[in-house]
Amino acid sequence: NSPSTAMSSSIANPSLKCPDSGLIKPSTPLIEFLERVQSMALATFGDRDFDPKLYMDMSLKFDLGKTNWAFERLPRLGSGVVPARAFEGFVRGYMNEAGSDLVRHDPGDYVAVPEGFLSRVERGEVRSWALEVHSLWRNLSRRVAVEEPELHTLLWLPEPVMVPGSRFREVYYWDSYWVIRGLLAGKMYDTAKSMVYNLIYLMDTYGIIPNGARAYYINRSQPPLLSGMVLEVYNRTGDLALLEKALPALLKEHNFWNSGTHKVDIDDADGRKHSLNRYFALWNEPRPETSTIDIESASKLSNDSEKRHFYRELASAAESGWDFSSRWMRNQSDITTLATTSIIPVDLNAYILKMELDIVSLARASRKKHVVEQFLEASGRREKAIKAILWNDEMGQWLDYWLSGTNSCVEGHKWEACNQNQNAFVSNFIPIWIESFRTDEATVKKVVTSLKSSGLLCDAGIATSLSNTGQQWDYPNGWAPLQHMIVEGLAKSNSHEAKSLAEDIAVRWIKTNYATYQKTGTMHEKYDVQACGRIGGGGEYKPQTGFGWSNGVVLSFLEDFGWPRDCKIDC
Ligand SMILES: OC[C@H]1O[C@H](O[C@H]2O[C@H](CO)[C@@H](O)[C@H](O)[C@H]2O)[C@H](O)[C@@H](O)[C@@H]1O
Numbered sequence: 001n002s003p004s005t006a007m008s009s010s011i012a013n014p015s016l017k018c019p020d021s022g023l024i025k026p027s028t029p030l031i032e033f034l035e036r037v038q039s040m041a042l043a044t045f046g047d048r049d050f051d052p053k054l055y056m057d058m059s060l061k062f063d064l065g066k067t068n069w070a071f072e073r074l075p076r077l078g079s080g081v082v083p084a085r086a087f088e089g090f091v092r093g094y095m096n097e098a099g100s101d102l103v104r105h106d107p108g109d110y111v112a113v114p115e116g117f118l119s120r121v122e123r124g125e126v127r128s129w130a131l132e133v134h135s136l137w138r139n140l141s142r143r144v145a146v147e148e149p150e151l152h153t154l155l156w157l158p159e160p161v162m163v164p165g166s167r168f169r170e171v172y173y174w175d176s177y178w179v180i181r182g183l184l185a186g187k188m189y190d191t192a193k194s195m196v197y198n199l200i201y202l203m204d205t206y207g208i209i210p211n212g213a214r215a216y217y218i219n220r221s222q223p224p225l226l227s228g229m230v231l232e233v234y235n236r237t238g239d240l241a242l243l244e245k246a247l248p249a250l251l252k253e254h255n256f257w258n259s260g261t262h263k264v265d266i267d268d269a270d271g272r273k274h275s276l277n278r279y280f281a282l283w284n285e286p287r288p289e290t291s292t293i294d295i296e297s298a299s300k301l302s303n304d305s306e307k308r309h310f311y312r313e314l315a316s317a318a319e320s321g322w323d324f325s326s327r328w329m330r331n332q333s334d335i336t337t338l339a340t341t342s343i344i345p346v347d348l349n350a351y352i353l354k355m356e357l358d359i360v361s362l363a364r365a366s367r368k369k370h371v372v373e374q375f376l377e378a379s380g381r382r383e384k385a386i387k388a389i390l391w392n393d394e395m396g397q398w399l400d401y402w403l404s405g406t407n408s409c410v411e412g413h414k415w416e417a418c419n420q421n422q423n424a425f426v427s428n429f430i431p432i433w434i435e436s437f438r439t440d441e442a443t444v445k446k447v448v449t450s451l452k453s454s455g456l457l458c459d460a461g462i463a464t465s466l467s468n469t470g471q472q473w474d475y476p477n478g479w480a481p482l483q484h485m486i487v488e489g490l491a492k493s494n495s496h497e498a499k500s501l502a503e504d505i506a507v508r509w510i511k512t513n514y515a516t517y518q519k520t521g522t523m524h525e526k527y528d529v530q531a532c533g534r535i536g537g538g539g540e541y542k543p544q545t546g547f548g549w550s551n552g553v554v555l556s557f558l559e560d561f562g563w564p565r566d567c568k569i570d571c
Helices: 029-045 064-072 084-094 124-135 175-185 189-206 226-237 240-257 288-298 304-319 346-365 369-390 426-433 441-453 480-491 496-520 548-561
Strands: 102-104 141-144 263-267 273-277
Touching: 029 064, 029 084, 029 288, 064 084, 124 175, 124 496, 124 548, 175 189, 175 226, 175 480, 175 548, 189 226, 189 240, 226 240, 226 346, 240 346, 240 369, 273 346, 273 369, 288 304, 346 369, 346 426, 426 441, 426 480, 441 480, 441 496, 480 496, 480 548, 496 548
Parallel strands: none
Antiparallel strands: 102 141, 263 273
């Protein structure tokens, strides 16, 4: 199906709007002030190399009253713009450098060559490179150095952290899952535990695990993978104390996603009722860290209510981790047609099924029988719902479901086949990561055939979609976490064909990461999968390096698949 034929008329119907009252996390005077600084910086310096987030990550040297007073008194040109020298002087005098609120931290459990490290990696240059990637954790390790929330947007955290890198100077929720996988491959168990304790702290403190550990991120979460992090760490360490601390936070998180506007009730074709989930940010204003960009994008919308609706869709797309992608857009060349909250996404529901299954395992280990029973039931219900609403048997894929236009945000919906989005996205295969699906022989067979003919498998890995929109979560970008989930799901199935496909994808991915590292001396946030050795691009910020999840996935792949002595790694 071409994208245009696949999109049904009800998908194209823009009338579904969720109520834009309530559910808003309040902003803070500091965030509002920094947005004004951001906006003036754009007016002063222009948009060349401009990164709005930079200004949101600067902390104040003095209290807000004094800083604001000085800002207001800066000289203005006729147009109201502050001259560059005066602005620079203000920044030097009143603001600390972005990122100075976190200081470098020496991870105590880092060992240059950990005992038994990647024992199946035999080839010399691959081993040396893997050790270099492992050593990058020292560059990415930080601890919070401040505790005056009125002066900085950084959220205080009790334990040291690993940041993704470059402009991403703080902890990110879903990135942490793959960072942890890499830390575990390098036997850095204490650091991995610290990452988990920090996320538990965020859940307990804010009632949500925010997108990232900044005050401007608490209006939305990110793909919910805490349960997987706890399970991975528990499986390697057997740490029951961690488990006891984590379980209550996981129950709270499960409730967060399964209540309010994140929950959608829908009847299947036979009238059976199901509950599934969607992304839905608690926010309908410009994302503070990119408010100049969001205000500009919204400028073509005519009224306040349309703008508020659009701002929520932007923040909800950020909650999905896929910011931005044609996956969430009614018209893929027009960002204002984002409709994230009108979609029941395949991946989110797979993650929540995993959360339920992980809770079962964790509750079993800590002998909480009633929790085991409760979550066995919940996971059974969700598995049925995913099959009934998202699975497309003919295609051998799970498809995002678009809520049709006539129902309100909170009312029940009725499933219609034409509302499944048949466009190819790598997310259509993510449920194969989940035990319930990868253990089913017939499903695996269909999924493997379907993935092979989807057009998504490229020379250097799996493409995010088939549409080259210039958005970063589209073709030709490939992202480490997405490769990892598909590869791990296929590899853990019982099918020989699936296992060999998994290894083939992992090898392509490792090779492209290796080639770009040799060329540029760094690991990248995303890669262009059209050919081995290319870096990804597109999106609203410059491609970033460092990079937490890419490092984690390479180390995890090398741990799982090894690298034989006689196998070349060059492209
Ligand atoms: O500033 C723009 C956006 O930046 C983040 O998103 C991207 O980087 C994150 C960190 O690696 C990653 O988790 C996310 O999937 C990427 O799209 C941030 O998470 C967004 O909320 C923000 O709008």
